[in-house]
């Protein structure tokens with residue numbers, strides 16, 4: 001004997017097929033939309049994490065009023081929770097781009113941390129070269145091969161710089177157009193217009209202006225997940241301890257600043 | 263011990279602040295194979311009583327024995343099995359599945375039962391030989407009620423419970439239905455309980471239980487039940 005529950009279900013569907021079909025389509029759409037929405041956030045988290053891992057993005061950024069010596073960097077490197085420390089230079093300058101001047105953050109090109117992507121041309125190979133944002137070229141009618149110069153600044157060995165390429169930096173992940181936010185400065189209008197990369201050697205400095213720290217085990221964790229934040233908090237506490245050491249000896253003052261990656 | 267025993271059964275419905283006592287210390291006994299008629303005014307608790315006996319409702323207090331077992335102790339799962347294997351139920355408004363033919367309605371009911379009877383044979387017995395492939399909407403009220411009775415007795419239940427089975431039918435059709443129930447009780451020796459508010463049909467029963475305000479007011483044992491054919495009202 002047939003299962004009559006199936007018979008009644010089947011006849012119910014058959015007698016109201018249009019209604020059945022529209023309910024089916026509606027619930028399929030609903031489920032699809034819901035799955036899409038619930039998957040969007042995790043997949044965004046995952047892709048940003050992959051991007052950060054690929055570019056070896058920092059976990060903690062340290063800024064100091066007096067800069068960091070090689071010795072300071074070594075001290076921080078010795079901490080248990082720290083995987084690697086990278087000294088780095090940057091300075092905000094006025095850059096003459098021919099007709100007008102822009103406020104530009106010049107960053108020392110580092111091969112190992114916050115790795116940039118050269119989108120066209122080549123890396124700067126010597127002190128007389130610079131790579132800039134695509135947006136700077138467009139806004140100022142410049143091309144690869146054009147020259148720009150740093151206005152009134154003795155912090156650099158060379159100030160007349162040839163543009164050899166364009167660059168995208170993970171530090172400015174949201175700086176897609178020339179109007180996006182790139183942070184503040186005490187030069188010009190107070191707003192940084194562009195960032196650009198030059199060789200570290202072109203900075204006329206005997207210290208680093210900032211230090212980027214990667215934390216042990218953090219790369220394996222999902223950026224900004226609870227586990228990730230725990231690891232980074234732990235590293236921050238250790239760094240805070242050396243900071244107090246330094247303060248007591250009155251050698252150096254610096255602010256460990258967790259720039260959680262966003 | 264009798265086949266069915268209600269012992270001081272209470273049933274209260276909580277309607278917000280108000281408690282409604284549907285059954286109040288109801289006690290009666292029914293023997294195996296008896297044809298019983300339950301009489302009483304509307305709201306006296308007849309349906310509540312039959313629902314409890316059919317395992318479709320639970321008591322608030324007291325005990326109900328069926329074939330020596332206390333069904334008030336049954337969990338939900340036990341009650342499902344109890345209903346499936348012991349009970350046939352006939353409702354006032356038939357409750358047939360509209361998407362299934364007469365035959366399929368009976369098949370639906372028996373497909374889970376172990377010792378069921380053949381659906382076609384039963385439909386023949388209730389006089390629906392030529393209507394087995396009709397849907398309920400194509401049948402008259404009396405015919406639908408006969409399908410419902412066939413559905414109940416095809417399960418070969420120990421108890422056949424009928425809640426006002428003729429309530430929605432005219433005199434002649436009602437009489438045919440009662441005749442069918444009487445035959446089932448006498449020939450198959452099935453225990454049949456019929457609720458009615460028509461006191462005139464009481465003489466067909468072996469036992470008449472009268473309900474009033476949630477309890478049994480009177481039990482009459484009828485030594486010489488009349489056949490339904492001899493009764494007029």
Ligand SMILES: Nc1ncnc2c1ncn2[C@@H]1O[C@H](COP(=O)(O)OP(=O)(O)O)[C@@H](O)[C@H]1O
Pocket residue numbers: 275276277282283284302303304305306307308309310311
């Ligand atoms: N589910 C319920 N909720 C609340 N009160 C109910 C419920 N079922 C029945 N009652 C009440 O219980 C009493 C008995 O009802 P019932 O057994 O249906 O009487 P009848 O003898 O007419 O079949 C009535 O007063 C009725 O209002």
Ligand SMILES: [Mg+2]
Pocket residue numbers: 308309310
């Ligand atoms: Mg009733």
